[in-house]
Amino acid sequence: MSTAETLTSQCYIHHHLTHLALGWLPADKTELIGSHHHGLVLAANADEIANMGFWAIHLDTMFFSILLGWLAFSFFRKVAERAIVGVPSGAQNFVEWVLDFIDENVRGSFTGRNPMVAPLALTIFVWVFLMNAMDLLPVDLLPWLWGQFWSLFGANPHHVFLRVVPTADPNTTFAMALMVFFTVLYYSFKVKGVGGFLGELTLQPFGVWGLPANIILEGISLLSKPISLALRLFGNMYAGEMIFILIALMYSGSTVLSVSAGGLQLVWALFHILIITLQAFIFMVLTVVYLDMAHQTHH
Amino acid sequence: MNFNLTLIGQMISFGVFVWFTMTYVWSPIMKALQERKAKIAEGLAAAERGHQEKALGEQRALETLKDAKAQAAEILGQANKRASEIVEEAKTDARGEGQRLIVSAQAEIEHETNRAREELRQKVATLVIAAAEKILKKEIDARAHQSIIDDFARQI
Numbered sequence: 343m344s345t346a347e348t349l350t351s352q353c354y355i356h357h358h359l360t361h362l363a364l365g366w367l368p369a370d371k372t373e374l375i376g377s378h379h380h381g382l383v384l385a386a387n388a389d390e391i392a393n394m395g396f397w398a399i400h401l402d403t404m405f406f407s408i409l410l411g412w413l414a415f416s417f418f419r420k421v422a423e424r425a426i427v428g429v430p431s432g433a434q435n436f437v438e439w440v441l442d443f444i445d446e447n448v449r450g451s452f453t454g455r456n457p458m459v460a461p462l463a464l465t466i467f468v469w470v471f472l473m474n475a476m477d478l479l480p481v482d483l484l485p486w487l488w489g490q491f492w493s494l495f496g497a498n499p500h501h502v503f504l505r506v507v508p509t510a511d512p513n514t515t516f517a518m519a520l521m522v523f524f525t526v527l528y529y530s531f532k533v534k535g536v537g538g539f540l541g542e543l544t545l546q547p548f549g550v551w552g553l554p555a556n557i558i559l560e561g562i563s564l565l566s567k568p569i570s571l572a573l574r575l576f577g578n579m580y581a582g583e584m585i586f587i588l589i590a591l592m593y594s595g596s597t598v599l600s601v602s603a604g605g606l607q608l609v610w611a612l613f614h615i616l617i618i619t620l621q622a623f624i625f626m627v628l629t630v631v632y633l634d635m636a637h638q639t640h641h
Numbered sequence: 642m643n644f645n646l647t648l649i650g651q652m653i654s655f656g657v658f659v660w661f662t663m664t665y666v667w668s669p670i671m672k673a674l675q676e677r678k679a680k681i682a683e684g685l686a687a688a689e690r691g692h693q694e695k696a697l698g699e700q701r702a703l704e705t706l707k708d709a710k711a712q713a714a715e716i717l718g719q720a721n722k723r724a725s726e727i728v729e730e731a732k733t734d735a736r737g738e739g740q741r742l743i744v745s746a747q748a749e750i751e752h753e754t755n756r757a758r759e760e761l762r763q764k765v766a767t768l769v770i771a772a773a774e775k776i777l778k779k780e781i782d783a784r785a786h787q788s789i790i791d792d793f794a795r796q797i
Contacts, residue, residue, distance in 0.1 A: 365645070391643055397648040407651060411658045418666040423674040427680060461663035469658060508651075514646060517651030521659075627686055 351591055353500070353578030355390065358481060358587050360503040361511065362488075363391045365398025383546040386501045400511055400621045407508035410472040415465075440468070444626070454637030456529070459630060466518065473508040474579055478611055481586045509621075510579040512572065519572035522629045526567070529636040538639065568634055571625060578621050582614050768793035 365387040372380045375389040384401075385391040391398055420438045430438060444467060448460045484506045489499030508514045530539045544553055544561045589610060592603035770790055 343753075361643075363643075363645075391645075394645065396645050398643070399650060403647050404650050404654070408654050411654060415658055415661050415666060418662070422666045422669040425670050427673055427676040437670060438674060441667070441674070458659075458663060460666040462659050464661045464667060465655070465662045469655075487737075511647065513647035514651045516644070517648050518655050520648075521652050521655050 348385070354566045354591060355587055357500065357503065358485065358583075359505070361385075361391060361400040361505050362402040362503045363394065363398045363400050365391065365394030367394055369616075384505075400505075400513060402503070402505050403508045403511040403514055406476060406506055407469070407473055407514060410476070410508075411469050414472055415469050440464070447627060448630055451627060452634045452637075453635060454533070456633070456637065461629050461634050462525070462633075463626045466522075466629055467622050468516070470509060470575065470625050471618060471622035472516065474622055476507045477510070477579065477582050477586065477614060477618060479506060481583070482588050507579055507583050509575055510583045512576045515572040515576040515579075516568075518575075519568040521569060522632065523568035526632045527635045529633060533637050534639055567628075571628055575625055577620050578617055582610075582617060585610055585612075679779060724734055762794055762797055769793065 343539070347629075365385060367377065367380045367385070367390055371377070371393040375393060377386065377390055379386070380491040383390075385394065385398065413464040418437055421433050425434055441464065444464045445460055448463050452459050465600050485504040486499075488504040489502045494500045505511065530542075534542065543564065546556055546557050546560060548555055584608070589603050589607045592599045592606070595603075773790070
């Protein structure tokens with residue numbers, strides 16, 4: 343591989359891994375990273391996003407996640423509004439099947455009584471599943487269309503970014519994990535009481551004399567819950583997307599490489615169907631299990 | 642990995658979706674499912690009840706049939722008995738009537754016999770008198786010997 347080719351491969355991967363971000367780029371940073379604009383702008387490269395700091399927003403992540411959620415849950419709502427007690431129609435059958443599946447799982451792992459847990463589980467499963475499923479679209483399809491769209495207005499398609507898998511953005515997975523974590527904390531305090539919950543954190547497993555060790559152990563196990571929840575989903579989706587990008591790179595090689603890329607893409611996509619479902623399911627089940635632990639008054 | 646405003650945005654979206662699902666999706670559909678469950682249970686119970694009622698009805702019908710048969714047999718028996726009674730009665734009546742007829746016929750016969758005998762006696766007396774008159778035309782006065790003649794006639 344020549345240097346030029348390596349460069350384009352790198353560019354290709356970078357391009358695919360850069361978000362469509364809107365943010366405030368401070369004027370003093372532009373010199374540093376060689377930008378041509380500042381203020382409230384769409385980032386032209388990954389460096390700009392990094393320099394926007396916290397006040398940048400990934401428009402692609404937000405757009406696709408909200409679009410998918412809105413489509414799915416408005417469909418569910420439409421079905422729910424027309425839900426009939428008699429023999430259900432096709433759409434209602436499907437929705438009832440999904441709800442029954444979630445309800446069964448929640449009943450299986452959640453022993454307390456909380457009307458909020460099952461809908462939470464449903465939201466997580468459906469939303470994460472759909473966001474993951476964006477991975478099955480050909481990696482170049484939407485970004486290419488997006489680039490073509492902007493090139494109509496004279497933009498350089500190489501500086502127009504779009505990432506279509508919201509769960510391959512750690513912001514999404516950490517946002518969900520943090521919401522779950524706050525819910526767990528809320529119910530821990532509510533069910534066990536402040537004393538009970540703090541006692542659980544400090545007096546186990548070594549009793550009152552092992553207090554520092556207890557705090558370290560329980561603290562780690564508490565904090566590891568949202569972090570593992572978020573990183574597991576993010577890691578799987580990011581890696582999956584990465585492999586699709588690498589397979590897509592093969593298409594630019596020889597004929598043999600292209601053909602084998604086709605086969606690989608098919609195989610990986612089929613395998614990925616399992617992963618996207620499994621990851622959505624794991625996120626849901628672990629959330630339910632953590633909430634169940636928060637609802638248990640005795641250890 | 643850039644953490645930025647997207648994190649907050651996604652937290653809000655997630656929260657809104659959870660709230661939305663809880664309010665507008667989960668409760669109505671679960672309600673429909675529960676209602677259907679109740680309806681099905683009700684239907685099954687009704688079917689079970691119907692089954693039992695059918696069995697009960699069949700049993701009742703059988704009993705009624707048995708009763709009817711027994712009643713019919715009883716009525717038939719009574720009728721037979723009554724019939725034979727009537728025949729018996731008729732026989733008794735007929736026999737009585739016959740007896741009576743025989744008795745009256747005998748009485749009639751006796752009466753007729755007596756009458757004939759009386760008549761005969763009269764005639765014999767007349768004949769005797771006539772004969773005696775012929776024999777004793779001259780010596781015997783019929784009026785004077787009337788008592789003797791009567792005596793004689795009575796002895797016949």
